[in-house]
Amino acid sequence: MQPVATTFFFYLLSGAAILGGVLVITRKNPVHSALALIMTLLAQAGLYLMLYAPFVAGVQIILYAGGIMVLFLFVIMLVNIEKVQKQEQFNKQWLVGIVAAAALGVLFVLVYMKGESLFPKHVVRLAEESNTQEIAVLLYGQYMFAFEIASLLLLVAIIGAVVMAKKRI
Amino acid sequence: MLSVGTFVLISIIKIVIALIVLLTAVAYTVWLERKVVGHIQNRWGPTRVGPFGLLQPLADGVKFIFKEDLTSPHVYRPLYIAAPMISLIFALTSIAVIPVGNWVTVGGIHTPLQITDVNMGLLIVLGITSMGVYGVALAGWSSNSKYSLLGGLRASAQMVSYEVSLGLSLIGVLIMAGSFSLRDIVDAQGGAYWHVIPRWNIFQGQIFAFFIYLTAAFAETNRIPFDLPEAETELVAGYHTEYSAMKFAMFFMAEYANMITVACLASLLFLGGWHGPLFGPAWLQAILPLFWFALRIFGFLFVYIWVRGTLPRFRYDQLMAFGWKVLLPLAIANLMITGLIVALKS
Numbered sequence: 001m002q003p004v005a006t007t008f009f010f011y012l013l014s015g016a017a018i019l020g021g022v023l024v025i026t027r028k029n030p031v032h033s034a035l036a037l038i039m040t041l042l043a044q045a046g047l048y049l050m051l052y053a054p055f056v057a058g059v060q061i062i063l064y065a066g067g068i069m070v071l072f073l074f075v076i077m078l079v080n081i082e083k084v085q086k087q088e089q090f091n092k093q094w095l096v097g098i099v100a101a102a103a104l105g106v107l108f109v110l111v112y113m114k115g116e117s118l119f120p121k122h123v124v125r126l127a128e129e130s131n132t133q134e135i136a137v138l139l140y141g142q143y144m145f146a147f148e149i150a151s152l153l154l155l156v157a158i159i160g161a162v163v164m165a166k167k168r169i
Numbered sequence: 170m171l172s173v174g175t176f177v178l179i180s181i182i183k184i185v186i187a188l189i190v191l192l193t194a195v196a197y198t199v200w201l202e203r204k205v206v207g208h209i210q211n212r213w214g215p216t217r218v219g220p221f222g223l224l225q226p227l228a229d230g231v232k233f234i235f236k237e238d239l240t241s242p243h244v245y246r247p248l249y250i251a252a253p254m255i256s257l258i259f260a261l262t263s264i265a266v267i268p269v270g271n272w273v274t275v276g277g278i279h280t281p282l283q284i285t286d287v288n289m290g291l292l293i294v295l296g297i298t299s300m301g302v303y304g305v306a307l308a309g310w311s312s313n314s315k316y317s318l319l320g321g322l323r324a325s326a327q328m329v330s331y332e333v334s335l336g337l338s339l340i341g342v343l344i345m346a347g348s349f350s351l352r353d354i355v356d357a358q359g360g361a362y363w364h365v366i367p368r369w370n371i372f373q374g375q376i377f378a379f380f381i382y383l384t385a386a387f388a389e390t391n392r393i394p395f396d397l398p399e400a401e402t403e404l405v406a407g408y409h410t411e412y413s414a415m416k417f418a419m420f421f422m423a424e425y426a427n428m429i430t431v432a433c434l435a436s437l438l439f440l441g442g443w444h445g446p447l448f449g450p451a452w453l454q455a456i457l458p459l460f461w462f463a464l465r466i467f468g469f470l471f472v473y474i475w476v477r478g479t480l481p482r483f484r485y486d487q488l489m490a491f492g493w494k495v496l497l498p499l500a501i502a503n504l505m506i507t508g509l510i511v512a513l514k515s
Contacts, residue, residue: 031248031310038303055349058292062336066299067329070306074325077310077318131288132349 010050017043028085030076034069041065055132175278183284184265191264194466195425196226202474209478236414241312244411248311253412253419256304260423260430263297266290267433268352270443270458281352282459290351291343294434295336298389302328304423305391305398305408312411320407323485324398327388330492331395335385337500341378341507342370342438355442369441374510377503379439381496383472386431388492390424392473394480397488432469440465 020040027033041064048057111118139147200215200222207214215222240249267290270282287293302325309321346354354370361367371379388395399407409420436442445461447454483491 031307054287054289055292058289058296061296062292062299066296066302067332070299070302070325070329073303073306073310074322074329077306077322 006050009046013043013046013050016040017047028089029081030079030084031073031081034073034076037072038065038069041069053131055135179278179280180284183280187264187284188261191261191426191429192422194429195422196230198425198428198470199229199421200226201470202477205471205474206478209475230418233415233418238414238416241314241411243313245311245313248307249411250416252304252308252311253416253423254304255307256301256423257419257426259297259301259304260426263294263430264426264433266293266351267430267437268355268442269433269462273455283352286350286352288348288350291339291349291354291434291438294351294430295332295339298427298430299328299332301423301427304420308412308420309408312408314411316404316406316410317408320398320404320410323404324391324408327391327395327397327488327492330489331385331388331496334381334492334496334500335389337497337504338378338381338385339438340504341375344504344507344511345370345373345375351437351442355437355444358441359444367441367444369439369444371439374507375439375503377499378507379435381500381503382435382439384496385492386435387473387476388488390427390431392424392428393477394483395488396482397485400482428470428473429466432466432473435469436462436465 017040020036020038020043023036024033024040027036041060045057045060045065048054048060203225204214204222215225218224218228240246265284266287268281268283268286272279272281274280305324305328306321309317309319309324312318342354343349346357348354348357358367358369362372366372387393391398397407398404399409404410409417412420443458443462445457447457449457
């Protein structure tokens with residue numbers, strides 16, 4: 001079956017992702033922010049699916065939306081919400097903020113102007129059945145070194161967390 | 170190739186049938202549980218409503234609907250109302266990718282016995298079940314009561330911890346089948362060695378993975394001996410302390426729907442899905458796979474109930490230590506050995 005209403009779904013998911021992103025920084029209640037972030041992550045997973053990357057979409061849901069965000073929520077639930085809501089939400093560092101926003105804006109404009117040459121015109125459509133296999137071959141073949149470095153970094157982070165949490169080992 | 174209209178129509182029909190069957194199964198699992206646990210404890214269980222108490226689920230349903238729906242004034246309302254819905258929605262969604270049988274042809278339309286046949290079936294089920302924890306966590310938080318909060322915290326910690334072992338225990342099966350598609354995994358388990366021992370994954374060296382999966386699944390569905398999130402003796406009722414009537418029923422249904430999903434997955438991944446001896450006339454051969462599959466699910470549900478009637482509850486530190494220090498290393502060892510054997514064979 002040919003995909004139907006792709007434009008509609010693209011705008012729906014992008015809109016949800018952006019709305020979620022805006023809500024994350026504007027909500028005062030951290031639980032609401034976390035929920036908005038979950039919405040963004042789920043919308044992103046949908047966008048990955050539309051790009052014919054089902055494995056990435058699945059991992060995005062399992063790891064980010066279903067794993068990491070649960071831990072975020074876990075920590076937030078232990079926080080005293082009433083106290084947090086009275087605190088100041090934004091830093092008043094206007095100068096840095098404006099510079100950063102301007103730089104980002106210029107970047108966006110540049111990408112919009114030269115986007116034609118930067119991005120491929122068509123998404124390469126891998127066969128759905130072999131998508132995961134392709135990723136595995138690339139990850140354990142061509143990008144083996146990068147993959148191992150990433151896993152080493154994570155290992156260091158784990159050991160660091162254990163050492164910090166536990167006074168006597 | 171089907172047109173979009175036919176596709177949508179067939180999907181809706183399949184969704185309706187699947188949901189009706191699933192919800193009936195949920196209701197009668199509750200009945201089965203009360204009956205079996207009753208007999209284990211030398212009681213009769215429900216006997217009053219209908220023969221053998223068979224209409225008890227109906228009576229329970231009516232009772233849940235007509236009970237007073239209390240909402241304490243101190244709860245955080247939007248999330249308090251959304252939490253049971255989140256739980257139930259995610260519990261019911263995962264049935265969408267679970268195949269119950271082979272392809273069938275009805276009225277010239279060739280369609281799988283499954284709501285949607287996706288190649289990422291297993292990943293989707295894992296993703297959806299991992300999202301289900303939000304219902305419990307948010308219920309605990311939005312109830313604004315200490316018992317609920319503790320229950321929600323326990324549930325989220327427990328589910329995140331055991332999800333790791335659960336996922337890793339399945340990877341051995343994935344390596345052997347070489348696919349994420351639940352249908353392919355089942356198809357790879359057809360046939361038998363010397364016409365006697367079926368080629369189910371559990372007989373192909375995945376027996377440790379099977380028990381790791383089963384244990385982790387008990388923890389994922391918050392069942393005894395891992396029902397710490399709702400431990401009555403310490404937390405009243407845990408995350409659903411503040412819930413009543415239909416909202417409570419939604420949590421209840423979500424728990425049993427999750428049990429059925431887990432039983433389906435275990436049958437598909439380890440016990441050969443719907444494979445079984447086929448005999449008799451054509452109509453019987455068409456129905457038998459469904460029957461074998463349902464029989465396996467029934468077996469799992471019975472084990473669930475049996476364990477509930479037998480084992481006491483873990484202590485919380487024991488639960489965490491068991492999950493991280495016993496189950497996870499076992500799962501990783503199983504994964505490495507399976508990988509090694511498959512690599513040496515090929």
